[in-house]
Amino acid sequence: xxxxxxxxxxxxxxxxxxxxxxxxxxxxxxxxxxxxxxxxxxxxxxxxxxxxxxxxxxxxxxxxxxxxxxxxxxxxxxxxxxxxxxxxxxxxxxxxxxxxxxxxxxxxxxxxxxxxxxxxxxxxxxxxxxxxxxxxxxxxxxxxxxxxxxxxxxxxxxxxxxxxxxxxxxxxxxxxxxxxxxxxxxxx
Numbered sequence: 001x002x003x004x005x006x007x008x009x010x011x012x013x014x015x016x017x018x019x020x021x022x023x024x025x026x027x028x029x030x031x032x033x034x035x036x037x038x039x040x041x042x043x044x045x046x047x048x049x050x051x052x053x054x055x056x057x058x059x060x061x062x063x064x065x066x067x068x069x070x071x072x073x074x075x076x077x078x079x080x081x082x083x084x085x086x087x088x089x090x091x092x093x094x095x096x097x098x099x100x101x102x103x104x105x106x107x108x109x110x111x112x113x114x115x116x117x118x119x120x121x122x123x124x125x126x127x128x129x130x131x132x133x134x135x136x137x138x139x140x141x142x143x144x145x146x147x148x149x150x151x152x153x154x155x156x157x158x159x160x161x162x163x164x165x166x167x168x169x170x171x172x173x174x175x176x177x178x179x180x181x182x183x184x185x186x187x188x
Contacts, residue, residue, distance in 0.1 A: 036162035043155025051148035058141040065134040072127040076120055083116025 087109055094105040 039162060040156050040158065043158065044152050047148050047152030047155060050151070051145055054141055054144040054148060057144075058138065061134060061137045061141065065130070068130045068134075069127065072123055072130075075123045079116055079119040079123065083112060083119075086112040086116075 090105065090108045090112060091100065094100045094102070094108075099105055
């Protein structure tokens, strides 16, 4: 039964004298419509809040990324300083022993430089892995935002569907209410 049939039913019920049934049906329909509208609004609000939470999670993620980058820079500087110190100590020790021109010194210094380069490479690789993780988390946050929007749309659709269902359930009351509507009274 369609919406117009249901509304016509309310008029028929009223015209046939069933005013109490028509009134109860109309009140029930009104409350159901109001409840469905409120449900849709609240579901939209919940989805919007979820979207804002996801946005905040993304901002926290960005701050973690900045902290990781700062830590990588500090570790890189620390590694370069340690390499320079080891290089200077090796050169100083060789000079004190009179071996500053020997091949042993050159081999030791090369080993120090290689270890420093290896340490910097590890820091760079860890930074790259971290950047990849943060990139994936940004994608995840974007998907959550999209999901939140879809859920908001779903909530609106469910509210509309609930309203439609309420109208359809009220249509028998509306039909009874509208019986005899528009007919002329024979005693007039």
